[in-house]
Amino acid sequence: MTAIVPAGATVVRVLHGLAGRDGGLSLWAEDAAVAAGFTARRGAAPPHPFAVPTAGLPAGEPRAEATLLLPSTGSGPLPSPHLGLPGRRGTPRARAWRVPAVSVPFLDADLVAEFEGRVAPSAAWLVELCGFAADLVRRGRVLPGVRIDGPRPVALWRPVVTGTDAVRFAALRDRMPPACRAESPAAGAEPPAAEVMAAALGRLTDGLVRTRLAEARVTLADYGWLAALTGEPEFDAAPALADTLAGRLGAWFEQAASGAEVRVCFRLSDPREHEPVMPAEVPLPEDTWRLEFLLQAVDEPSVLVPAADVWRDRSAPLRRWTSHPQERLLAGLGRAARLYPDLAEALRGTHPGQMLLDTEGAHRFLSHAALLEEGGYGVLLPAWWRRRPSLGLSLEVRGRDPVAQVLRDRAVGLKELVDYRWGLALGGRTLTEDDLTDLARAKVPLVRLRGRWVFLDPERLAAGLAFLRRGGGRMTAGDALRLVRLLPPEELPLPVTDARGEGWLADLLGGRLDQRLEVLPSPAGLVGSLRAYQVRGFSWLAFLDSLGLGACLADDMGLGKTVQLLALLLHHREGPALLICPLSVLGNWQREAGRFAPSLRVRVLHGADREDPAVLAAGADIVLTTYATAVRDADALAAIPWDRVVLDEAQHIKNSGGATARAVRRFPARNRIALTGTPVENRLSELWSILDFVNPGILASAHTFRARFAVPIERYAEEEAAARLRQATRPFLLRRTKADHGIAAELPSKRHVRHLCGMTLEQVSLYRAVLDDLLERLAEPGEKWRKGLVLAAMTKLKQACVHPALLLKDASPLPGRSGKIDRLEEIVDHALGAGESVLCFTQFARFGAMLTPHLAARFGVPVRFLHGGTPRGARDRMVADFQRAERPGVFVLSLKAGGTGLNLTAANHVVHIDRWWNPATETQASDRAFRIGQRRDVHIHTLVCLGTLEERIDRVLTDKGILAERVVGSGEGWLSALSASEIRDLFALAPEAIVD
Template identity: 55%
Template sequence: PAPGALVADALDALTDAAARAALADVDLARGGRRDTVVGCWLTALTGPAREFTAAPDALRALRAELDAWQRDAVGGAVRASFRLVEPEPEEIADPLVVVPADPATVVAADGPWRIEFGLQSADEPGLHVDAGQVWRAPETVPALAGPLDSPQEALLAELGRAGRLWPELDAALRTATPEGLELDAEGAHRFLRDGAPVLHAAGFGVLLPSWWRRPSARLGARLRARGRTAPGTVAATSGGVGLDALVDYRWEVALGDETLDVDELATLAALKTPLVRLRGRWVELDPKRLAAGLRLLRSAGELTVADLVRLGLAEGDRPDALPVLEVTADGPLGDLLAGEVERRLTPLDPPPTFKGTLRPYQRRGLAWMAFLQSLGLGGILADDMGLGKTVQLLALFAADPADAGPTLLVCPMSLVGNWQREAARFTPGLRVHVHHGADRARGAPFEDAVHAADLVLTTYSVAARDAVALASVAWHRVVLDEAQAIKNASTRQAEAVRSLPARHRIAVTGTPVENRLADLWSIMQFANPGLLGPASSFKQSYAVPIERHGDAATAARLRRMTGPFVLRRLKTDSSIISDLPEKLEMEVLCNLTAEQAALYRAIVDDMLARIESSDGMERRGLVLATMTRLKQVCNHPAQLLRDGSALPGRSGKLDRLEEILDEVLAAGEKALLFTQYAEFGAMLRGHLSARFGREVLFLHGGVGKADRDTMVTRFQSPDGPAVFVLSLKAGGTGLTLTAANHVVHVDRWWNPAVEDQATDRAFRIGQRRRVQVRKFVSAGTVEEKVAQMIADKRHLAASVVGGGEQWITELSTAQLRELFTLEAGAVAE
């Protein structure tokens, strides 16, 4: 079985067992005795035995009880409403002047607060009747949801239902005609904090004062920080500030725009009431937050830059802490905390030794990296594919002083040659040493080679194998290209590169979040260790709320936290780049041949027959194997059968591909063809070269570095081959193939980030023609259905779109049947 499926199955069983163990001693008295059908049902839900036996009549009785409970819980066409009314100013006694010379006052709000009852339509909340009218003149109550036989009975029933959820309403229900409930300040606060959310969640109408939940109705903190360098200056490049550097600070406590001093806070704390009217506005006073505010005002001293950044950009998360409304600092730290550093900085010109011209946004990127370096902080250069991350880095390297020390650049093996070529082109004076291959330098020769170089290139696999030797060098800078290679923080190569000592760290990636937020944590842990806290707390504070619950506020907080250290510009932003040609993406539906359809149905029928008698890991493995076989059939029967049979006329995708290539070659243009299956790529190469009488290049994981570089050079030359077949994993990143202006995804990886990376081999700076991207999908098959699911989720906020197909294994048999079954019209006539 797949490791992921095995772990998921084990976690399911362990979680269920833990929950049942925790609930084993729950008192079931409220649900019924264990010898009743309700008691047996509750025991099966919570105890070690997961089933129970009951007669048909008893089960029908259980069903009736559950239906009645659900109707009672959900309510009907009308619902009770609850409106909280605060005391009028003249009703509040004992005004307390905090500062006699100041006209501002703090007024204790002991009451009377009042909850007013009413009745409203569940479908049209605007149709509302006060409880007083219901009791005094029921005949005048308008039709809230069709004619009501008895508005009074409906109101009583609704109030009774609400009372079970919020028992403090029971006091009002002891009267014959309840119209409302009077409360003191503590009772009103309990209703605002606890009762109103419960009632609202249950479907009742709840109307609260407009000031509630406004930030100005709560105390907050402002932090003023001062760096140890003079304002307006930047620390020396060799020193920097760093996340561990100390800054002086002092706190202020504020209500909205107004600052409160220690005396005012102490007076508020002495009132011992949760709600007061302060300076003409209602304010919630939490004793723990008041105490926290007093501690802050009485504290001053120093904290680290990392703590300052966390306080200033992530806000306080603990309920007993004051939310941080603002953090200000002087000098470069102030610029960092202000946000949009890249746009505030003056664009930086590359040094004379850089042989090239940077675009304006690239000069801003250079200034941003130099700025972070001056502070001793790391960053993630996450510009969109093709915006020239390489030249920005080379300009930064060229600006290093002669005695700065070497830069180590770690990249995939496929990119070593590209870095060598680009360095020779843009920074010919840069001394480059490649630490790779079986004959790479070791021991003293390695040390000599490193100290004689300005830029050392190595690969992730070598970095993991030679971790001790590389960690013995005091690197000026460590750069990770295609940094998504360390998205799994626990891998050997991720741990190896994080252990490398360096004064400055840069991670380079076009996809900082490929599948999950843990990717971002791992990359940021390299760039700025400790900034996002431990992995476990990051998961609890950010990953779970954002990925599972779509928490927009938490996502915004994470963006603020990482924003100063992540620079991402998009090709689609005309303010960044205006001369990049258009990219046209289209989904091309291909019909199956009769042979493909017959094989497809046979595979589905076989799976559905076998899945009925399988479960757990066996079921998951069967579903994944079926998915692979169906995708192979959609490509070509010969890929599934592996019989070496002829290809022409047997695949709708192949027929459509030939039609497209006819047009491409007739126009004198070039095309990239991506497939996730290396074996199918080899089949395409042989067939297409014979079909068109031309050489077809084929790049896959088994191609060595020298041959790979030769292929790229030949394809990029005007008279080179016009068709390039690439396996998605081997050719999807790091290559510049702008000679092509057609991209065809013959089969789908179903991860938008991976597909975009592959497309951007052609759609990048240097491309002068409009790029046409075609994504093949077999009509009526699982390919079309999953493609639609992915399209529905393809927005940046949902950056986690599962990189594989494990989610399909969790579908029910009925859902699998619907997903896999071949639709009518899928076969070509």
């Protein structure tokens, strides 16, 4: 077998593992670069054409090439399905192949992480097997033994697999991937799974015990069998002596491993749960606990036989598993006494069946329960123990302004002063003074409280009682909110699990604020009717407004944030409102306000001859302006006492340190509102910036937010931190998507199609020239300009993928020179033929100017072009004409200028000509057509050049299935951190890219 490696092939490797019949663990890998093409030669066990050389594998001991039986066809072995490559033609059959391999004594996630590629199920399964072996060694489930299968006996440590461990062994055996037993013996047959797994588990156990003993510097003897248990495994002994030793150790092991199907079980009942074990049993004293002994079938845990029935020969339910239940019971109790010494007293009797314990004794058993479970015993505990309530802090808050209470808490806000008092809570219920007195009297952590038994950790209880000495005091509502919802557990001795008191703040802290929300009727003056979810959104905005709290309405694009905000402005007006939006939607706000709220006095602050903001605001209900104008007129706008300041497309302030964010934070307002369809585009810091504008200080400082939330969630995916952030933001952020129940029914479907386009020879030559120039310049010493070089080259490569004329910056004609343009013409031709309009998005405004006359000449239909330099009046006319047009047409838009705020439901085809590589940004653009008012299915077409940088990054974004920032970080800057070889692999051009 010989391999042909195509130049510039994508390198994607899959790491496999196998457990040899000798018990060794081996790793090998296959490479997609080699799998792209090969030719086969016949011969016995040829080298595997996809195999990675030994040097490309994780660190391990090189071994002789492994011979594997792998599914193959006449043309060669089938590539791993994890490589995502097309299969080969022909009927699969098992065939032997040689692969380079390394042997590893132990396999864990850290070792696998060294391999830059994907991990196949076989390697993941070996990691799980190694974890099983480590768990057995940690719990001491091993015994020494002797194996005689050569000229010298061998000392070894053997795993004792009984009880639940036997069930775990069977589950692992049944899930063993075929690759783990693919190493072919001489006969060419696949070895049994149980045989392979038992050998591998034994080798792992023996190696781990020896490693632990060496780390502890334990030596058992200077020579002989004991010395061989810690040193060299082989030892010298007379044959007869070695046979005797092996037999006795084997009997010891068999005895320990027997009873794998039946185990001793302990059942603890608290004083409320007692049931008579014997007829006419004398009632037990109060506060007496019962510990019963039983036998339990391992594979059917519901089969339980009390010890009393075992001694009376009433153990018929266990006959399927054992014929000597009494011996099993007594032997199991004897071994358990080593883990739980209190059993010794019960074993003094001839027929031990139960123990009666006081509260202190019950606590001692509960302290040993986990140890008994690890030892393979069954443990049944009272139901409340498994779901015992946690001890936490409670906070009682009461408002200090009685007038605010009379006015139904209107507009008090987060600056209101409140009285507070700390307490302790158990299971979310605040403890009374009597409860605390009972806790102080308790001698052990088991306490009967309010008629039920609870367990309280002594250290947590002591810390909580010490914290209560702080007493109470006074703070602002905002401080109380940050204290309860934001502080991590390490900054308080216990988490806050209960908040109570009177007023809106107590409801907010306790997560009950929604219960105060009243669904309002549509306000007078609103033309048209609101959908049900829009009524809820408007009511939510009005409710928070009445409390003086800012809000972030983060509905998906196209769900009507505009009309919900206009309804709020009609519902309550105390002064002028300032609404800041991108220039592209300024005209849309004017039209929507005139359509839905004609009674509102709307004024526009924009243009070179704009009026003085103070004069404009004096006669207006709402002043519309752009972000650029707001920055230029920041001083004048900051001098006006606004009733509300509203940010549309609030992601424009995602950079909290930018000029725009600093400017809008200066504008005084009774209330602040943010509207956005993408509260998080790339980083969680963007969410902080928006919500800090809405309610300043609500998420603490940017530095604190990053340490407590952004880093744990983005870098380590900590669910606990994510849950705390959801809890903290939930009262002020309302997010509805088009997939939500009740909304999806009002929208058509959205279908995504990815088109893999080839490249012309001209495109390929330009692509290679850019790549060669980049690699040559990266080879030069120095790192000063590295980031700029990589990002500039990436832009040029994307331009080459779009069209040569874009990269060359000339006015040359477009037809016949680009695979993407050919595919775009096919899409547009099909859509226009069906009477449907098309939106075409590109991040290159210059190319949009080239494309517009080309499409107009090619199809003879109106083709409009909107970009950042389009005047506001012209863009408004374009949108209106496109929406009203009676014949289908094409609208070309630059992604930045036309990707947000516009309503273009006249089109139901959206084409992304080039990739922005931020799914959130592309979704915003697609939602210009996929929004309320769209009555047809929307088709999203993404054009990707085959075998190029575009396809590889598109695959990353598609395969991950997670937030974009966890894949590419911030924008495209992550590419600059790659090494020269990684850049070569990522940017390289595959042969399949060429189509002519």
